[in-house]
Amino acid sequence: MQVTRELFNDVMVPNYNPSEVIPVRGEGSRVWDQNGKEFIDFAGGIAVNCLGHCHPALVNALKEQGEKIWHLSNVMTNEPALRLAKKLTDATFADKVYFANSGAEANEAALKLARRWALDVHGEQKNQIIAFNKGFHGRTFFTVTVGGQAAYSDGFGPKPAAIDHCDYNDLAAFEALISDNTCAVMMEPLQGEGGIISPTSEFIKGVRALCDKHNALLIFDEVQTGVGRTGDLYAYQGLGVTPDILTTAKALGGGFPIGAMITTASIAEHLKVGTHGSTYGGNPLACAVAEAAFDTVNSEEVLAGVKEREQLLRDGFAAINEKYDVFSEVRGKGLLLGAVLNSKFEGRARDFLVASTKHGLMSLVAGTNVVRFTPSLVIPLEDIKEGLARFEKAVADVVNG
Numbered sequence: 001m002q003v004t005r006e007l008f009n010d011v012m013v014p015n016y017n018p019s020e021v022i023p024v025r026g027e028g029s030r031v032w033d034q035n036g037k038e039f040i041d042f043a044g045g046i047a048v049n050c051l052g053h054c055h056p057a058l059v060n061a062l063k064e065q066g067e068k069i070w071h072l073s074n075v076m077t078n079e080p081a082l083r084l085a086k087k088l089t090d091a092t093f094a095d096k097v098y099f100a101n102s103g104a105e106a107n108e109a110a111l112k113l114a115r116r117w118a119l120d121v122h123g124e125q126k127n128q129i130i131a132f133n134k135g136f137h138g139r140t141f142f143t144v145t146v147g148g149q150a151a152y153s154d155g156f157g158p159k160p161a162a163i164d165h166c167d168y169n170d171l172a173a174f175e176a177l178i179s180d181n182t183c184a185v186m187m188e189p190l191q192g193e194g195g196i197i198s199p200t201s202e203f204i205k206g207v208r209a210l211c212d213k214h215n216a217l218l219i220f221d222e223v224q225t226g227v228g229r230t231g232d233l234y235a236y237q238g239l240g241v242t243p244d245i246l247t248t249a250k251a252l253g254g255g256f257p258i259g260a261m262i263t264t265a266s267i268a269e270h271l272k273v274g275t276h277g278s279t280y281g282g283n284p285l286a287c288a289v290a291e292a293a294f295d296t297v298n299s300e301e302v303l304a305g306v307k308e309r310e311q312l313l314r315d316g317f318a319a320i321n322e323k324y325d326v327f328s329e330v331r332g333k334g335l336l337l338g339a340v341l342n343s344k345f346e347g348r349a350r351d352f353l354v355a356s357t358k359h360g361l362m363s364l365v366a367g368t369n370v371v372r373f374t375p376s377l378v379i380p381l382e383d384i385k386e387g388l389a390r391f392e393k394a395v396a397d398v399v400n401g
Contacts, residue, residue, distance in 0.1 A: 003034075019357060026053025029379040029387075031362065040387040042375045043362040047192070047224045047336060050251035050297055052376035057292045058254050065288035072284065074277060080287035087294055091233055093242045094262035098271065099282030103223030103249035104138025106259035109276055110245045111142055111186065113263065114217045117270045118183030122215065128182045130216075132168040134194030137186060137221050146186055148194070168197055171206040182216040184245075189235040192224040195370045196331040196338025199239070208241045217244040217267065223259070227251035228297040228377050230334035231306040238333075251377075254293035258286040297377060306334045306377050309384060313337060313373065316388035323392075324399050331370070335377060338370040348398065355394035361387050 005020050023039070025032045029052045031039045044050065051058060065080065072078050085097040098113075100106045111129065118126040131137070133148040141160065144153045148165045166173040168191055178185070185207060191197040211218045220243035225235035229251060232238040236246065244267060249259030259281075280286070296302065314330055317339055321327045328342040341348060349365040356363045364372040375384070 021357060028052040028054075029376050029383045037360065039357075039360050039362050040383050040390060041362045041379075042356075042373045042387050042391075043364045044374045044376055045255060046250070046364060047229055047374035048250045048253075049255050050227055050229070050377045051254050051293060052378060053255075055254065055293075055296070055378075057296050058256070058289050061288045061292035062256070062285070065285050068284070070283070070285045071280070073279070074282065078282070078284040078287070080284045080291055081282040084287045084291045084294065087291065087298075088248075088260065088262055091298055092246065092262060093236075093264070094246065095265040096263055096268035098261045098268075098276070099287065100249075100259040100261065100278050101257050101280050101286075102138070102259045103221075103247065104140045104143050104259075105278065105281070106223065106247035106249050106261045107137045107143045107146075107186070107219075107221055108140050109261045109271075110219050110221075110247050110263075111146060111184070112276055113245065113261070113267065113271050114184035114219060116275060117217065117267055120270050122183075126181050126183045126215075127162045128179070129163045130174070130177055130182055130185045131163065131165055132187055132191070132194075133165050134168060134191060134197070135165075135186075135188055135221075136191075136193035137188075138223075168194070169200055169203045171203050174203075174207060175210055178210050178214050178216065180214050182211075182214050184217040184219055185211055186219040186221060188221045188225065189239055189241075190225050190230065190333060190336060192336065192372075193366055195340070195366050196336065196372060198331060198333060201240075204239050204241050211244075219243060219245040219247070221247050223247055223249045224374075225336060227294065228303055228306055228334075229336050229374070231303055231310065232334075233298055233303065235333070251297070252293065253286060253290045254296075256286050256289040256293075258290045302377055309375075309377075309379060309381070310334050310337065312381060312384050313388070316384070316391075320388070320392050320395055324395050326395055326399065335373070335375055335379075337373045338366050339373070341369050341371070345398070351398050352394060355397045356391055358397070359390040359393045361390040361394065363391070 131146045135148040137143040137147045145159045226248040245263040327339045331338045347368045352371045366372040
């Protein structure tokens with residue numbers, strides 16, 4: 001069978017509009033398409049491929065576990081899941097782990113747990129969930145409603161109730177919204193899809209203090225920021241604020257689908273037997289690969305290397321901007337960076353993405369005004385330099401029309 005982009009239109013539901021490029025092979029931070037064209041990957045599958053493509057540690061884990069056992073129902077547990085859970089709890093504030101298949105599923109579990117905790121401990125009146133405008137928490141109906149982008153949740157009928165939003169980094173608005181009836185606050189410790197927005201120290205600490213005051217749980221969605229992306233294993237560790245529940249996915253499996261919700265023992269006990277579950281969550285194959293990814297990332301060498309690579313990228317963007325004057329600022333932390341377009345190029349982020357693809361660079365957008373970069377945490381420095389050179393050619397194309 002000849003596989004072409006046209007085949008997508010014939011057989012796939014039209015909720016995506018993928019590029020004409022069909023990658024077929026990857027190694028490290030380089031990818032090759034059907035025609036043999038090479039790309040440098042500054043996208044990382046949207047912050048998923050934390051160790052690039054076909055990292056030996058992940059390939060070996062997949063092969064080894066693939067010859068042992070692939071799947072068990074949750075009527076039984078398995079060794080890779082227990083090892084990974086122990087490593088997650090040893091490295092974080094958490095005592096307990098729930099495994100899922102994706103960030104949305106991990107967030108769904110976190111929200112259900114928060115509601116169940118509030119009902120058990122405080123009563124049915126404590127049901128309000130607060131989240132933030134421009135936030136993104138997944139595409140299930142519960143998580144997309146909690147996410148602060150109505151365009152994603154409108155048009156599917158009545159939405160889950162008792163969910164309210166305010167602006168990120170607006171502590172006064174948040175304080176006006178929270179009350180003793182708030183059961184949980186869900187937030188990204190650095191907004192990704194919403195435009196790569198970092199929290200102010202006053203805001204993030206103020207949210208934690210107000211959650212404590214009103215006995216509300218603080219849920220950190222670290223699906224995009226977690227597993228080394230910001231230069232800390234989890235972003236909360238660099239902010240001086242500890243959540244009650246944290247969700248992690250994307251980079252957790254280094255490209256293999258897996259998600260997790262982690263929390264304290266006292267909160268976790270409210271998900272009693274039968275209250276929630278997942279057919280594939282915690283399966284041995286996913287957990288074995290995720291354990292290898294976690295072990296590799298959770299090292300001083302890799303985490304320090306993230307900060308070194310961040311600086312190299314920032315310096316490169318600054319040099320390009322000095323020449324072409326296209327960005328108003330570069331936002332973000334670690335290897336979750338967003339180049340914000342200035343007024344002359346407002347709304348044209350996709351033009352930069354398309355031009356980058358033409359010059360052999362994979363990049364992303366975060367909305368219409370931010371070009372987003374989430375490369376491998378171990379991308380070779382030479383690949384960063386070459387990727388920046390290709391990005392400069394893309395910028396020149398857009399600027400020169």
